[in-house]
Amino acid sequence: MRSTPHAETFPAHTPAAAQVFTTVLSHGPLTRLETGRRAGLSPAAVTKAVRPLLAAGYLVEGGGPGEAAEGEEARPALGRPASLVRVNGERALFAGVKATGDELIAVLTDLCCRVRLARRAPLRDRAPGPALAAVTGLVHELLAHAAESHAPVAGLGIAVSGDVDRAEGVVRYSPFLDWRDVPLAELAATACGLPVTVDNDVRALTVAEQWFGAGAGLSDFALVTVGAGIGCGLVVHGRVVAGAHGVAGEIGHLVVDPAGPPCHCGNHGCVEAIAGDAAIVARIREVTGCHVVDSAEAVALAHQGVPGAREVYARAGEAIGRGIATVANLLGPERVIISGEGLAAYDLFAEQIRQAFTTAAFGSAARCDVQTRPLPFEEWARGAAAAAIQTFITQHPSSGKG
Amino acid sequence: MRSTPHAETFPAHTPAAAQVFTTVLSHGPLTRLETGRRAGLSPAAVTKAVRPLLAAGYLVEGGGPGEAAEGEEARPALGRPASLVRVNGERALFAGVKATGDELIAVLTDLCCRVRLARRAPLRDRAPGPALAAVTGLVHELLAHAAESHAPVAGLGIAVSGDVDRAEGVVRYSPFLDWRDVPLAELAATACGLPVTVDNDVRALTVAEQWFGAGAGLSDFALVTVGAGIGCGLVVHGRVVAGAHGVAGEIGHLVVDPAGPPCHCGNHGCVEAIAGDAAIVARIREVTGCHVVDSAEAVALAHQGVPGAREVYARAGEAIGRGIATVANLLGPERVIISGEGLAAYDLFAEQIRQAFTTAAFGSAARCDVQTRPLPFEEWARGAAAAAIQTFITQHPSSGKG
DNA sequence: TTCTTTTATTGACAGTGGAAAATAAGGGCC
DNA sequence: GGCCCTTATTTTCCACTGTCAATAAAAGAA
Known part of the structure; x- marks a missing residue:
């Protein structure tokens, strides 16, 4: 971050105001009372924090689309009706x-x-x-x-x-x-x-993911990206882990099988050397003899049932599952979100990921919720x-x- | 924690007071100014926090033993001499x-x-x-x-x-x-x-370790214990990681070698199945044919140079080093402290631990400081x-x- | 002694967020 | 319609925290 030209300013003068704003941002339209409950503040504090934000146009009153659509919380019908506050995206x-x-x-x-x-x-x-x-x-x-x-x-x-x-x-x-x-x-x-x-x-x-996605509201979760590389972002105690030396979440170079293929990092059998796009493509070429050049073709081959191709994906899934289990064993996150371009092939992995995870997760680490979500290119x-x-x-x- | 009978009370009424106290506790005698600097408080706040703690006898003025002994910070000799504050252990x-x-x-x-x-x-x-x-x-x-x-x-x-x-x-x-x-x-x-x-x-x-040992003042470190089991405690963002389901730091059941020996957890080649006391003893018995019953005997055998015994330790060291590298890759701690009863055999695996760590640590994760410290029985x-x-x-x- | 320099303390003060009370806004009930 | 009940929000203090700037204190130096 750097300071800057003609900066738009954000009127969150107090920590409580920022707290309130991010709570509303992450959890959609909320009543003031509910906002306070989630942010650990008194209703009075919420009112005070909300006012300048409303005045500046960052928050608006009245639920957004789908406000009453969902009958989830049957409106109490008793007492003063709550007014919803939400972020004004515009x-x-x-x-x-x-x-x-x-x-x-x-x-x-x-x-x-x-x-x-x-x-x-x-x-x-x-x-x-x-x-x-x-x-x-x-x-x-x-x-x-x-x-x-x-x-x-x-x-x-x-x-x-x-x-x-x-x-x-x-x-x-x-x-x-x-x-x-x-x-x-x-x-x-x-x-x-x-x-x-x-x-x-x-x-x-x-x-x-932490503010706008499946990690909203969780203080401990992991995000695993599957694609050209295998990456991992970690949130512990409500904050993204950055690592003392700027590196963290290097799940891609966990060694899953010392007897596995060599990796550009110098080791053998890293998750990435088994489940990275390049590794999968190379391995499929090797196994099937077909001249595939990218993962789209590799996925197609596996879907066509070309002998050996599915096994390559199965092995990749196992490597990923083991990597996720490692994260779960070490940090005990509440949830792991799997995402990435590689999800195009998710049906080819899913079972192995889940199974490898369950096998390798120790004790109640296995209670961790493993989700997948697509990753649009942008x-x-x-x-x-x-x-x-x-x-x-x-x-x-x-x-x-x- | 539970509430309790005849409780001694601690007069840290404000967050700042607790902050000040723990800072002094962890970093030995400090001047008020320095305490404020480390705790992120103004000198005035320190003075105010310190007073009731002095009055209640939890802090005392005047450096402890070794006060002027270390000439580390050449005393400025100019200006009002600082008065040191330290915790009254008694x-x-x-x-x-x-x-x-x-x-x-x-x-x-x-x-x-x-x-x-x-x-x-x-x-x-x-x-x-x-x-x-x-x-x-x-x-x-x-x-x-x-x-x-x-x-x-x-x-x-x-x-x-x-x-x-x-x-x-x-x-x-x-x-x-x-x-x-x-x-x-x-x-x-x-x-x-x-x-x-x-x-x-x-x-x-x-x-x-975080308050009184090698982790004092670090916001990110890991403690690895080597002994009957292989355990790991993690501190991230200045707080001990507990895990959403009460389990975290399960380094003992990271799979290091899928082709390794079976572990009681159901997998093969867990760190503990290779480097736990029982595993080492069993393996040494198997390799040397000697009837060893505990790790003391196993260590003795290796020190005597009985063929094969050292290799068992070498392999254990490698497993531990890989486990530590995994932690370093995922979390990027500033320091890893290796401790445990198993350190009696430290000379037998030190080299392998270090080497396996260096090999498996990715990028600047290898800059992590790996220390060992003895673990007295108590x-x-x-x-x-x-x-x-x-x-x-x-x-x-x-x-x-x- | 007086000055300089650094540390500690003091007292005024500006904000924060909390508690409690007041107010607002429905829906029912008579 | 008026009154009551309930829940949401706002108001009105208010205690309290930690900062600021000024001041005292404690040496050694001049």
């Missing part, structure tokens, strides 16, 4: 960009992190300068679109894989981009004229936007709570 | 008991968790009733000794392996004791007339006392910070 927009080694994906979201617009662009030159120019170009496209609405764009998030120091806004080391110590937040803030948050891609996705960029939203909300009051 | 005593399946170990410590007295007693009947009686007996021995000093005994901690709900003071399930849902804190409080804290043994040891009981001290200090103000 109030501000955010841009999120995910940079991979060869592509940029950008989204424009509202304050509720709903995607308004998504764009992709190839990244032809990954050196910091040209990459920054490409990001800036893409962001300007988003800004042009945003200008049509009345909502200001209040922040830009950039997600990059590797070792990222979010607090300083510096990319310490990103293997795919081949960057070292790039002060990306500062550069991008200058180039785009927006407050910029830079974070590791998996952590950003975890933030999105999800990584949405994670970046979520990080920007988080910065926007928590920046001004010196607090740092997630 | 002010209160605590009892700690560790219960294994066949033995009780008890210690009496002072407020700084220094062991005053240690006692062991066999546990002949592990049913809750008789075990409680045995604990009570042992505690009364400690109390008798404590009566000779003027310090009151302000709490009792009991450490038990398995699933323990510290907040409720209930042992949910302890395999070694074969207990289920025993409200131990309440029972022991009644029987001993002391406030009782019950916690999982590894977590208690972790607390001791250390587990001391952990229980540390838990009691923690309860004592943090109970009254409704906070729950570790």
Whole structure:
């Protein structure tokens, strides 16, 4: 994070106000009373926190769509009717960009992190300068679109894989981009004229899940991404784990089978060396003799029932399941969310993941709830936007709570 | 934890006071200024927090032994000399008991968790009733000794392996004791007339390390215990990880080698099935043909250079190192502390642990500082006392910070 | 002695969030 | 319609925390 030009300010003067806002943000329309209960505050405190937020337009009264539709909580019909408070998504927009080694994906979201617009662009030159120019170009496209609405764009998030120091806004080391110590937040803030948050891609996705997804309200959960790499974001004690040295959640290089295939990290039988896209494709090529070039083809082959292909996926599923069980054994999260591009093949893994998990989870660690959810292509960029939203909300009051 | 008879009260009325006290407790004699810096408070706040603690005798002024001995911080010789504040260990005593399946170990410590007295007693009947009686007996021995000093005994901690709900003071399930849902804190409080804290043994040891040991001041570290079992306590974001289902840090059942020996947990090649005491002894018996019955003999054999024995330890070291690397990869702790009875054999596996760790740690996770420290036999009981001290200090103000 | 420098303390003060009481807003009931 | 009951929200104090800026204290140096 960096300070910035023409910043939109967020009137959460007190910790309680930020607390209230994030509670309403994560848990949809709520009554003030309920908000207080969830945030551990008195109703009076909620009223006081809500007022300036209403005045500034960040919150609005009256339930959103689907308010009375769900008859879930049969309205008490007795006593003064509650008035619902919800976040006004229209109030501000955010841009999120995910940079991979060869592509940029950008989204424009509202304050509720709903995607308004998504764009992709190839990244032809990954050196910091040209990459920054490409990001800036893409962001300007988003800004042009945003200008049509009345909502200001209040922040830009950039997600990059590797070792990222979010607090300083510096990319310490990103293997795919081949960057070292790039002060990306500062550069991008200058180039785009927006407050910029830079974070590791998996952590950003975890933030999105924690605030807007299946992790909402949980103080301990893990997010596992399956795709080109196998990643893992962890939330412990309500905060995303960053690791003392900037690295955490490296589930991809857990060794699952010392007798397994070699991995680029130098070991054998890492989860990624068995269940990463490249590993699966290579292995399927080897087993079936078919010349598959990407995972789509590999999945197709398995679905067609080509001999041996399913087994490759089964083995991958087992590796993933074991990795998840390891996380569960160590941290005892309430829930594990499996996501990622690799989920296209989920029907090929699911059974093995679940089984390997159940077998390897020790004792009540097995009670952990394992969920899957699809990962649209723009999800990584949405994670970046979520990080920007988080910065926007928590920046001004010196607090740092997630 | 349970409320209690004739409780000694601790005058930490405000969060800041508890913060100040624990800072001084963990970091030895400190000036008020320095205390404020570390605790993130203004000097004024420190002065105000310190006063009632001094008045009540929990803190005293003037450095302890070794005050000026260390010339570390060359005294400025200019300006008003700082006056050091430290915890008065004599002010209160605590009892700690560790219960294994066949033995009780008890210690009496002072407020700084220094062991005053240690006692062991066999546990002949592990049913809750008789075990409680045995604990009570042992505690009364400690109390008798404590009566000779003027310090009151302000709490009792009991450490038990398995699933323990510290907040409720209930042992949910302890395999070694074969207990289920025993409200131990309440029972022991009644029987001993002391406030009782019950916690999982590894977590208690972790607390001791966090406040009084090599983890002092670190917000992220792991403690690995090597012995009959292989355990792991985790501190993330400055708090001990408890897990949503009461289980966390189960490093002992990480599968290190699917082709390895069977484990009682049902899997093959768990760390514990390779590096636990029983596994090592069994394997050494198998390899050498010698009839060894305990780890002392096994260690002796390896030291004598009996063929094959060293290799068993080497393999154990590798398994442990891999387990530690897994923790480092997932959480990125600042430090890992290896401890345990198994350290008697440390020279036999040190090299392999270090090597396996370095090999399996991914990227900068390898920068994690791996330390070893001996574990005196009464250390587990001391952990229980540390838990009691923690309860004592943090109970009254409704906070729950570790 | 007086000055300088650093540490500790004091007292005024600005916010925070809580408790309790007051108020608002329905639906039923008579 | 008026009154009562219930629950939600708001108001009105108010206690309390920790900060700020000023001041005292405790040396050594000049």
